[in-house]
Amino acid sequence: MNENKNTNPNSETTPPGSAAMAASWSVILGGFGLVSSCTFFSIWELPAGLFLGIAGTACAIYSKQGKPFTQQAQLGLILSIISAVCGLLMTFFIIFMYDIMETNTPLGQHFRQVFEALSAPRQ
Numbered sequence: 001m002n003e004n005k006n007t008n009p010n011s012e013t014t015p016p017g018s019a020a021m022a023a024s025w026s027v028i029l030g031g032f033g034l035v036s037s038c039t040f041f042s043i044w045e046l047p048a049g050l051f052l053g054i055a056g057t058a059c060a061i062y063s064k065q066g067k068p069f070t071q072q073a074q075l076g077l078i079l080s081i082i083s084a085v086c087g088l089l090m091t092f093f094i095i096f097m098y099d100i101m102e103t104n105t106p107l108g109q110h111f112r113q114v115f116e117a118l119s120a121p122r123q
Helices: 018-038 048-064 071-101 106-119
Strands: none
Touching: 018 048, 018 071, 048 071, 071 106
């Protein structure tokens, strides 16, 4: 008997493989890293964009698995690299700012005044 099986590969309901999940995580981590790198509040904290960008890049590379990058993995790789670069620049800015604050230059005094004004308790 001839059974009527659906041979269309698009109609199968298989869960996504590890490569597709890694590509999805790459986009998510790259996006969160980019958002956290661009917010003002991450200036005073550890720049998470650097770490999220590195993790997103690793996920994008893992999703390749010997095949060409998918479009989702390419997007995740681009977002993750931009996030890591922004996080690295933010890290260098924080190091530079704290080094300048220790000097007695006008810029160091200005940074100290701004930092004291932002950290003072509000009445």
